[in-house]
Amino acid sequence: MSALLSAHGVCFNRGGRQILDSISLSVEPSEVVTLIGPNGSGKTSLLRILLGLEQADAGRVARRPGLTVGYVPQRLTVEPTLPMTVLRFLSLPHRVSRAAAREALEETGVAHLERAQVHALSGGEFQRVLLARALLRRPDILVLDEPAQGIDFSGQLDLYQLIDRIRRQRGCSVLLVSHDLHLVMAATDRVICLNRHVCCSGEPEAVSRHPEYLALFGPRAAQALAIYHHDHDHHHDIAGEPVPLAGQTENGPATADQASREDRQV
Numbered sequence: 045m046s047a048l049l050s051a052h053g054v055c056f057n058r059g060g061r062q063i064l065d066s067i068s069l070s071v072e073p074s075e076v077v078t079l080i081g082p083n084g085s086g087k088t089s090l091l092r093i094l095l096g097l098e099q100a101d102a103g104r105v106a107r108r109p110g111l112t113v114g115y116v117p118q119r120l121t122v123e124p125t126l127p128m129t130v131l132r133f134l135s136l137p138h139r140v141s142r143a144a145a146r147e148a149l150e151e152t153g154v155a156h157l158e159r160a161q162v163h164a165l166s167g168g169e170f171q172r173v174l175l176a177r178a179l180l181r182r183p184d185i186l187v188l189d190e191p192a193q194g195i196d197f198s199g200q201l202d203l204y205q206l207i208d209r210i211r212r213q214r215g216c217s218v219l220l221v222s223h224d225l226h227l228v229m230a231a232t233d234r235v236i237c238l239n240r241h242v243c244c245s246g247e248p249e250a251v252s253r254h255p256e257y258l259a260l261f262g263p264r265a266a267q268a269l270a271i272y273h274h275d276h277d278h279h280h281d282i283a284g285e286p287v288p289l290a291g292q293t294e295n296g297p298a299t300a301d302q303a304s305r306e307d308r309q310v
């Protein structure tokens with residue numbers, strides 16, 4: 045089995061409602077996969093099922109034997125009345141050496157906060173500490189549920205660049221839930237658009253033109269890829285298969301319209 049994580053026909057019902065309907069997906073080694081979808085579309089539920097924290101009502105989940113996951117959940121509350129430094133927090137529940145903790149904090153750019161109180165951290169600082177905590181497990185895959193929530197735009201950009209750098213340096217996979225279409229569409233290998241069922245999936249460029257994506261997020265969402273840098277001389281269809289650009293010549297764009305479209309992608 046080459047996939048690190050996979051779901052096959054997963055259904056999930058809670059409170060008398062169907063939350064997930066026949067979901068199939070996989071995450072391959074070194075791949076960045078982003079789950080997008082409106083509020084309540086089942087993204088967190090799907091992550092939790094993939095990680096074995098919730099049980100599917102039907103279907104099957106497979107994890108590669110021995111898989112190590114670094115999970116950053118959507119919410120993690122630390123009791124505000126409990127004094128706890130960042131270093132101590134990183135040693136829960138498993139003790140880690142100070143050197144290892146420091147190295148992880150350096151990697152996420154917050155080594156200067158090792159003695160800070162956790163409850164005094166800003167949202168962006170706390171997310172970086174959570175990321176450091178996930179890295180301490182030396183994960184094969186990072187599973188990040190809305191890691192940039194509550195962070196300002198430039199902080200979000202920094203955080204997604206950091207995630208990209210980490211996965212390049214470590215060669216790990218990333219499975220990400222995000223609402224920040226304009227940022228993640230540019231930095232992901234594959235997008236899965238979820239709304240109880242998988243509406244569409246594939247390379248960002250193909251998904252951004254899919255009618256179900258446009259129906260869910262509106263025509264302006266198509267511009268989420270305006271800054272997407274794509275050097276290929278082809279498009280990809282929804283299945284991810286390469287499709288030549290219409291009118292493409294060996295020397296480049298055949299039409300002014302095509303040239304301007306490619307300019308906008310860079």
Ligand SMILES: Nc1ncnc2c1ncn2[C@@H]1O[C@H](COP(=O)(O)OP(=O)(O)OP(=O)(O)O)[C@@H](O)[C@H]1O
Nearest residue numbers: 058059063081082083084085086087088089090118
């Ligand atoms: N244990 C549960 N009992 C009842 N309803 C649940 C349970 N878990 C999830 N739900 C419901 O399932 C739906 C999907 O929730 P989920 O958190 O997976 O969505 P999401 O796509 O991650 O949403 P958001 O983008 O707002 O974080 C929601 O309507 C939620 O209320």
